[in-house]
Amino acid sequence: MARRPRAVAVFSGGLDSVCMCAHLSGFHELHGITFSYGQRAAQEVRAARRLARRAGLVEHRTVDISFMRGLYAGTNVLTDSRSRLPGRFDYSIVVPVRNAVFLSIASAWAFTIGARTVAYGAHTGDRPYPDCRPAFSRALEAALNAGESDGIRSKKRLPIRIWSPASEGLSKAEMVRRGHAAPALALGRRRAPPARVGVRQHARLKERVDPPPLAALGEALWLFHESGPLA
Amino acid sequence: MRRARSATASAPSTTANLGSGFDVFGMALDAFRDTVTVSMSASRGVRVVADGGVPAGARSNTAGLVALAAMRMAGARGLEVRVTKRVPVGMGMGSSAASAAAAAVACDRLLSLRLRPAGLVRLAGTGERASAGAVHYDNVAAAVLGGFVIVRTGPLDVVRMAPPRGMRCCVAVPEVAVPPKKTAASRGLVPRRPRLEDATANVSNAAALVAGMARGDTALVGSAMADAIAEPPRRASVPWLEAARRRAVRAGAAGVAISGAGPSIVAVAPAGADIGAIGEAMRRGLAASRVRCRIVECRPTARGAARA
Structure with missing residues (x-):
């Protein structure tokens, strides 16, 4: 029997990466990787461990790169505990x-385990972050494949995307809508009650999943516009 | 102002039926585009200059038939039609529809017909008679309008929708000889009077497929591609379908169906699916029947027939 294609997902345990993984795990053998990079939100790493299975990961690894905190010094407030978090988007x-x-x-x-897809949860709302834009991921993809070009040519490695x-x-x-519909999460469709922490997490998830009435109205209008009769 | 002497338009490849929507569903794919240039000619009638093994007589070529019909509408004297084929011929990717749709848009511009979208679909449909033997609007409507279309007949009406964002498609084009008038032959296999249970199954699937398109749910679209009417009698002429479907679904495809009248098969997959792995799975599925194929990875396109 053919194997499902392998993929590696950067998995923070937050809403975006949980939903992305739940969606992708429907048609990938998904391996998740969580980074402990000295971030203030250490609970992020704990949440990732707890949610890994629910998000459909067949394997989950946590990698300690907390030395980055020292290198980053005071460039940003996420790894520097001395400065305060801003209320809204700020380059800090x-x-x-x-x-x-x-x-x-x-x-x-991914190159090591023969995964052809490397996924991360950046969405269109992440535009303020340059490394969440498609131009960046395309360039990095080209660079990484160039770094393995001989291996790819000789078929020792699979090219990644x-x-x-x-x-x-x-x-x-x-x-979120796709993650909500994915079999891995299957909110409210599970026979066995999920773990206590899972319930809390998903109660929070669910709040944000149900679309607000205004968005639903916008969607309906768009559909009406798109599918109006021609003649 | 002097009137333009020529106009050029291109139109995309398409896949028809999507399983449950026999003669009803069409979807434009960005894999290939046919380009048609129509010019005013001093000599009477329509002259077709084609490449890629398409019949060059005006009456047996889809673009030529469209030009003839447009010429009659506008009362023009003579036209020259130049067709650049990129859509593979006779493989179920709407090759004749792409030429017809591009010709319709080019003629509309050159002769200032100012047709509305439904009129363009109807004009392009006159070309389909050349290859399919009768007019079916599923491919032409998708080629003219782009996106996903639902064709209603009596009277003709086309409902257009945007397919789910990020949806991917993969078409396996087998390297087999295709009989002439393939579409007519393939249609002959479909029962004129389907069983009620099969009709019910198809109506439910077709309805679910449209819901999937509306909701942006590719998984629902894929599962609703199951076809109880046209596919079973056609399986004998597409013997690799089951093996390819099983493998493609395992690799992440949401659904697999015969593309139009075949022999190509089309897989749809949700955003993020490994389309390369799905293509490889389909290739292996066909190889199990000792058939080689060309794998075409593509996406639905919103761009229908347009000036090139």
Whole structure:
């Protein structure tokens, strides 16, 4: 029997990566990787461990790269505990090329286990972060494949592609909707009650999944516009 | 102002039926585009200059038939039609429809017919008679309008929708000899009077497929491609279908169906699916029947027939 295609996903345990993984695990053998990079939100790593199975990962690894905290010093507030978190988007929450670091390590794993897809949860709403834009992931994908070009040519390695919801023009809402529909999460459709922590997490998930009435109205209008009779 | 002497348009490859929507569903694919240039000619009638093994007589070529019909509508004297074929011929990717749709848009521009979308679909449909023997609008409507289309007949009406964002498609084009008038022959296999249970199954699947398109749910679209009417009698002429489907679904495809009248088969897959792995799975499925194929990875396209 043919194997499902393998994929490596950068998995933070947050809403975006949980939904992305739940969606992708429907048609991939999904291997998740979580980075402990000295971030303030250490609970992120604990959440990732707890949610890995529910998100459909067949394997989950946590990688300690907390030395990055020392290198990043005071460039950003996510790894520097002395400064305060801003109330809304500010460049101080951008960790320098964070996704380049994550994706490079994830890709090294992908080349090793023969995974052709390396996924991360950037969506169209992440535009303020340059390393969440499709132009960046395309360039990094080309660079990494160039770094294994001889291995790829001699068929010792499989070329990778870096995939993100943003690369398909998918928004956070669209990704959450897909994650919600995915068999891995199957909210409210499970026979066995999920673990206590899982319930809390999913209660929170569910709140954000049910689309607000305004968005539903917008969608209906769009459909009406798109499918109106021609004649 | 002097009137233009020529106009050029291109139109995309398409896949028809998507399983449950026999003669009803069509979807434009960005894999290939046919280009048609129509020019005013001093000599009477329509002259067709074609490449790629398409019949060059005006009456046996889809683009030529469209030009003839447009010429009659506009009362023009003579036209020259130049067809550049890129859509593989006779493989179930809407080759004749792409030429017809491009010709319709080119003629509309050159002769200032100012047709509305439904009129363009009807004009392009006159070309389909050349290859299919009768007019079916599923391919032409998708080639003219782009996106996913639902064709209603009596009277003709086309409902257009956007396929789910990020949806991917993979077409396996087998390297087999195709009999002439393939579409007519393939249609002959389909029962004129399907069983009620089969009709019910198809209506339910077709309805679910449209819901999947509306909701952006490719998994639902794929599972609703199951066809109880046209596929069973056609399986004998597409013997690799089951093996290819099983493998493709395992590799991440949401559904697999015969593309139009075949012999190509089409897989649809959700955003993020490993389309390379799905193509490889389909190739192996066909190889099990000792058939080699060309794998075409593509996406649905919103761009229908348009000036090139």
